[in-house]
Amino acid sequence: MPKINGNEIRPGNVLEHNGGLWAAVKVDHVKPGKGGAFAQCELRNLRNGSKLNERFRSADKVEKVRLEQRDMQFLFEADGQLTFMDAETFDQVTVDAELLGERRAFLQDGMTIVVEFYENEALNATLPQKVTCRIAETEPVVKGQTAANSFKPAILDNGIKVQVPPFVGQDEDIIVNTETMEYSERA
Structure with missing residues (x-):
């Protein structure tokens, strides 16, 4: 695995630190007088979800880990576990439903998502953006209601509450951004 300097850490990087795998959530580069x-880093453990605040000097070396990304199809949920299937090899993988957090509600049958693996261990899952x-x-729908930002x-x-423009009515399909959990456009 490649070693990088402490000042090269960016949000989203996965690091091997203190015997665990950590994702950099927030990184602030500080230059005191x-x-x-x-670099002041907020790290999240990919295996148990715990958080850690750590300082890395520019001279510190940390190991950057590359995760293998695979497109997988969602099959079903049972007992708090999500089951996915690799479309090429038909291998099935089970991950904890808590991995998706509040975005779990957007997961639909047959949806293809990206699952990240480290040595055949599923660590992270990412939904499509829309x-x-x-x-x-x-x-x-109220006719004549054309205020700009209402x-x-x-x-x-799926039970999620969002804010929509006044022209969108019941039983219509809309596109929702899964990162911000906001209305994007009509489908």
């Missing part, structure tokens, strides 16, 4: 520069959802409940609450078929 007295002393050497350092997902099509149906509006289950919202206020009726939004109304809506509940999607």
Whole structure:
């Protein structure tokens, strides 16, 4: 694995540190008036989810880990475990549903997502950036309501609450950004 200097750490990097695999969530580069520069990093453990704040000086060497990314198809959920299948080899992998957190509601049957592996251990899963959802409940469309930035609450078929423009009605399909969990456009 390649070693990088402490000042080369970026958000999203996966590091091997203190015998565990850590993802850099936030990185602040600090140059105090007295002393050497350092990177203040908020790290999240990929195996158990614990967090750690660590300082790395520019002279410190850390091991950067490359995760293998595979496209996998969602099959089903059982007992808090999500089962995915590799489309090429048909191998099935089971991961903890907590891995997706609140974005779990956007997972649909047959959806292809990216699962990241380290030595055949599934560590992370990423949903597509945009997902099509149906509006289950919202206020009726009001004709003539054309205020620029007015939004109304809506509940999607998966139970997530989002703000939608006033022209969007019930039982319409919309596209939702899974990263920000906000309305993107009509489907």
